Amino acid sequence: MSTLALWREKLSYQPLSLGIIAMLTSGALALSNQLTHDGIRQAEQRDLQASLVQVLPEGFADNELLKDTMEIAGGDGKAVTLYRSRQAGKVNGAVFQVSGRGYAGDVVVIIGIDARGTLLGARVIKHQETPGLGDKIELAKTKWIRGFEGQSLTSPPAEKWAVKKDGGVFDQFAGATITPRAVVKAVKSGLEFFAAHRQEILEGK
Amino acid sequence: MDYRQILKDGLWNQNVVFSQMLGMCPTMAVTTSGTNGLGMGLATTAVLVCANMIISALRNFVSPQVRIPVYIVLIATLVTVVDMALNAWMHDLYRVLGLFIALIVVNCAVLGRAEAFASRHGVLASVLDGLGMGLGFTLALTLIGLIRELIGAGTLFSQASLLLGANFAFLETTVLPNYGGVLMMILPPAGFLVLGLLLAAKQHYERRASSSAAIGQPAEAAACH
Numbered sequence: 001m002s003t004l005a006l007w008r009e010k011l012s013y014q015p016l017s018l019g020i021i022a023m024l025t026s027g028a029l030a031l032s033n034q035l036t037h038d039g040i041r042q043a044e045q046r047d048l049q050a051s052l053v054q055v056l057p058e059g060f061a062d063n064e065l066l067k068d069t070m071e072i073a074g075g076d077g078k079a080v081t082l083y084r085s086r087q088a089g090k091v092n093g094a095v096f097q098v099s100g101r102g103y104a105g106d107v108v109v110i111i112g113i114d115a116r117g118t119l120l121g122a123r124v125i126k127h128q129e130t131p132g133l134g135d136k137i138e139l140a141k142t143k144w145i146r147g148f149e150g151q152s153l154t155s156p157p158a159e160k161w162a163v164k165k166d167g168g169v170f171d172q173f174a175g176a177t178i179t180p181r182a183v184v185k186a187v188k189s190g191l192e193f194f195a196a197h198r199q200e201i202l203e204g205k
Numbered sequence: 206m207d208y209r210q211i212l213k214d215g216l217w218n219q220n221v222v223f224s225q226m227l228g229m230c231p232t233m234a235v236t237t238s239g240t241n242g243l244g245m246g247l248a249t250t251a252v253l254v255c256a257n258m259i260i261s262a263l264r265n266f267v268s269p270q271v272r273i274p275v276y277i278v279l280i281a282t283l284v285t286v287v288d289m290a291l292n293a294w295m296h297d298l299y300r301v302l303g304l305f306i307a308l309i310v311v312n313c314a315v316l317g318r319a320e321a322f323a324s325r326h327g328v329l330a331s332v333l334d335g336l337g338m339g340l341g342f343t344l345a346l347t348l349i350g351l352i353r354e355l356i357g358a359g360t361l362f363s364q365a366s367l368l369l370g371a372n373f374a375f376l377e378t379t380v381l382p383n384y385g386g387v388l389m390m391i392l393p394p395a396g397f398l399v400l401g402l403l404l405a406a407k408q409h410y411e412r413r414a415s416s417s418a419a420i421g422q423p424a425e426a427a428a429c430h
Contacts, residue, residue, distance in 0.1 A: 008268040018271045025282040032286045039293025046296070131237070132388040 052083055052095050055112035055121035061085030065095060070204060072197050080193065082201060085112075091202045093120060094194065100186030103178045104128045107137070111148075111190045115202055118152045122187055127179075134179035144171065144180070153191050161188040208333055215337020222345035222400070223407050227314040232346060233396035235305050239362045242350030244298075245305045246343025250336065252287060252309050256280050257323040257335035264324045276319045284310045301367050314342060345403075352399050355380060357390030 007013050045066060052065050065083040074080040085093045093114040099106045107127040112120040122145055124137045136142040147170060153161075162168025163180050172180045194201065221227050228249075235245045259279055260267075267275050288306045291299040299306075309315065318338055323331040354360055359381030366374040389395050 004265060013268060014271045017266065017268065018274060021267075021275050021278055025278050028282055029285060032289050036289040036293035040289065043293060043296035043299075047300075131391050132386065 051110050051123065051125055052112075054123050055095055055110055056085060056093065057120060060087075060093065060112075060120070062087055070201070072193075072200060074193060075189070084201065091115065094201050096190065096193075097125070098186040098190035098193070100182035100189070102127060102129050102182040103134055103176070104130070107179065107182045107186065109183055109186045109190070111187055113191065113194045116152070117191060117195055117198065118150060119148050119187065119191065121146075122148045122183075124183065129179045130176065133173065133176040136173050136176070137179055137183050144173075145183070147171070148187055153188075153195060158188075208330070211330060211333045212337040215334060215339070216341040216344065219338075220341040220345060221314045221338055222342060222349075223404060225314070225317070227317050228312045228342060231305065231308050231312055232349065232400065233393055234308065236346055236350040236353055236396055236399075237357070237391050238354040238360075238364070239347055239351035240301075240365045240368050241305075242346035242348075243343060243362075243365075244302045244368045245308075246339070246346040248287070248302055248306055249309050249312060249315070249342055250339025252280070252283055253315055253318060253339040253342075254332055254335035255283050256315055257318055257331040258328055259283070260319045260323040261326060261328045261331035267324070272320070272324065273316075276316055276324075280315050280319070281310050298368060301364070314338065349396070349399050349403065352403075353390045353395055356387055357395070358386045359384030 049066055063084075063086040065085055068084045068086065070082050070084065071079040072082065080096055082094045082096045084091050085095065093112060095110065095112045097108055097110050099108045101107075105128045107129065108125050109122055110125050111122045114120055123139060124145060127134070127137065129135055129137070136144055139145055156169045160167070160169045161184060163170050163172040163177060163184055165172050165177055166181070168184065170180060170184050215221075219225055222229075222232055231245055231249070236242045256276075256279060260276060263275075263279075284306065287309075288303075291302065291306065318334060322334045326334070351361060354363065359379065361378045361380055362376040363379075365376040366372075369376075390399075
């Protein structure tokens with residue numbers, strides 16, 4: 001141990017030992033990344049699949065949505081990934097993510113729309129809104145989000161797509177207007193996006 | 206080395222939260238319910254035990270000049286590996302704890318134990334120290350979480366079955382049905398409030414115990430965040 005103690009005092013020992021530790025930890029990280037890569041991908045696919053079927057009525061699609069994707073450039077230039085649902089080979093709807101700026105960061109909503117542009121369902125899948133106030137947009141807390149089902153750009157008419165405080169038809173919550181406003185805006189933008197690209201989605205490859 | 210004393214120090218005398226005042230960031234952030242506190246505590250315990258073990262085994266090779274970067278690299282690696290493993294193989298648990306796992310890297314208590322204990326003691330003693338400190342941390346977080354949850358939402362251990370499996374569903378109790386809830390208890394200020402009250406209670410208890418037994422208080426370590 002005394003030779004080690006002597007070595008430890010040398011200047012070159014410091015960078016060398018640090019380098020060896022860094023190499024070993026990098027190796028450990030690379031190895032565990034390799035080992036967990038497939039597992040994480042499968043788990044994420046399962047999560048995605050679970051959220052996709054939530055916004056479609058049961059039995060609506062007879063295909064595997066995860067394998068029927070297409071990408072369309074959205075309004076802000078970012079590509080939107082759409083999962084198309086089919087019945088006997090014909091596209092009868094699509095599921096995709098939209099987001100709106102909430103009180104604390106983006107509120108991400110996943111929506112399902114049928115071929116005529118009617119909303120089949122919407123679920124908030126990610127948000128950082130205030131617990132107890134803004135989180136009523138979650139289905140686990142209140143049924144508010146189900147109020148979108150069956151709505152489309154014509155019913156209610158476009159100018160009524162807002163919370164009641166802004167002259168629209170959707171409820172806001174006591175103490176939280178910004179959050180539901182963000183969700184309404186996000187869902188509406190999703191419907192508009194679908195309407196703008198309807199042809200492409202229904203018939204495109 | 207008195208192993209029982211090491212465990213007792215971790216659980217009570219030098220409790221990470223109540224005596225050393227370390228790891229305040231996760232303490233405030235995740236103790237909105239008993240289940241969250243328990244989950245964070247257990248995950249931290251696992252990392253503490255592994256980190257103490259590795260650092261203690263390497264203690265003769267790491268020179269004092271570079272010890273801090275070495276510890277940080279090791280702890281960050283360990284946390285990342287735990288994060289990936291949970292995500293891949295215990296995905297349901299990961300969905301509950303996912304946000305908290307990465308927070309363990311910045312938990313001062315892990316680096317603190319590496320520096321104060323594992324770098325100076327043998328592997329077995331260090332593992333026990335990690336276990337004791339981790340369980341003490343778990344105890345503190347669960348306690349704060351339960352108090353905030355009870356007053357804030359009127360439940361105890363809600364969603365415990367997500368964390369521990371369906372067999373633990375019996376832990377989930379609704380103490381006050383149809384209870385409107387006190388929002389403030391779920392929001393950050395109540396974390397400070399409850400911690401302060403618990404600290405005062407512990408001080409009071411120890412002062413009474415020491416005045417009757419005439420034993421001095423354990424030295425307080427400086428807080429780092």
